[in-house]
Amino acid sequence: MKKAALTRLNILQKAFELIYEKGYQTTSIDDILASTQVTKGAFYYHFKNKDEMGIAIINELLKPTLSSNFIEPLQNDENPIETIHNLIHHLLIENDFLKVQHGCPVSNFTQEMASWNQDFSNALNEITQLWITTMIEIIERGKLKGLIRNEVNANQVTMFVMSGYWGIRNFGKLDKNKLVYDTYLTELKYYLETLK
């Protein structure tokens, strides 16, 4: 990788970490410069302004991460009910990249930016839709295989599951304890079983 590309990537990664911990608005460019050892000239060479960097974080960091952690685990699916439960379990429990006290980065970004910056909204919508359509697909496949009842509405189930995930991620920020994840997961399991 070229040196300049490394600088850019370094900015995106360190900025993401800060934003994940402190929020977008409260992470200053000077914070990012201090954390990356990059100078202001370099920063503004790579990004027109702070918002352009924010969008780049979504498109160039979150999107690939989401693909490998949220989408791919769904691809090689045998049984949707197990697959979905395993995915959420993996994201909440095993995954140690995301911290309970800091929630879900996509959800955080949405909360903070969606209502007053359409560029952020669009970028976030794109990666969220990616997850939604994939989950709908595997539920539909499950219906064809007879593993899920035919009356089940795949879109509804997907929205319901995704909402729960975002919600418990946010509730975790209050509780600051992974135990709430267990509580949630147990009930999610029961719910998913009712789709049989």
Added chain:
Amino acid sequence: MKKAALTRLNILQKAFELIYEKGYQTTSIDDILASTQVTKGAFYYHFKNKDEMGIAIINELLKPTLSSNFIEPLQNDENPIETIHNLIHHLLIENDFLKVQHGCPVSNFTQEMASWNQDFSNALNEITQLWITTMIEIIERGKLKGLIRNEVNANQVTMFVMSGYWGIRNFGKLDKNKLVYDTYLTELKYYLETLK
């Protein structure tokens, strides 16, 4: 009501509106002064600093509102399944105080403040627990009445429902369309029916 108390209440209400629309960090004290026509001297007479005002919004505005909109509707309950569905339906669809593009104030506050201000965390936890314990109670009552299966874990169900509500509120900020609420509500209804 005394004049001074009115000033204080006016600050809290206008500040809440601004914060609900723009977020806590991005709402400046000067914004609040402009919106209330109150001077800085008056503001700092009533509040030691910005955070104290934020906590006061939670305790003196959100808490009572939550009581009348989230707790009381649960009190005169006959059938938990209907009551819970009606409550969430009311909050998401009929209620026109909350806007789809701005989400749930308590959820927003949690997202923005919980991880780095323990005072906010405590205040938010308190009013959230209020909702949780009430919902647990009516589920337990439903079990005694035979309206809900005995194996159902009231705490799990409550966390599951609350997560969904917070999550769909946040997803609404992305979608900016109340239709996602309908999708969610339909599936919530199916889920609640499985508790019978």
Added chain:
DNA sequence: ACAAAAACATACTATTTAGTATGTTTTTGT
């Protein structure tokens, strides 16, 4: 090797921010 462009560095600016210092006015108890 060397010109041009890319990549980075430094110093600065204009605004915005929370908060303070120091007043004046209004209310309240006696």
Added chain:
DNA sequence: ACAAAAACATACTAAATAGTATGTTTTTGT
């Protein structure tokens, strides 16, 4: 009525902020 306290008003400050102006250094193609 009047002193004391409560309530409010104005002008200021120091720090933080996003962004710019103007450089220097490094890389790249020929």
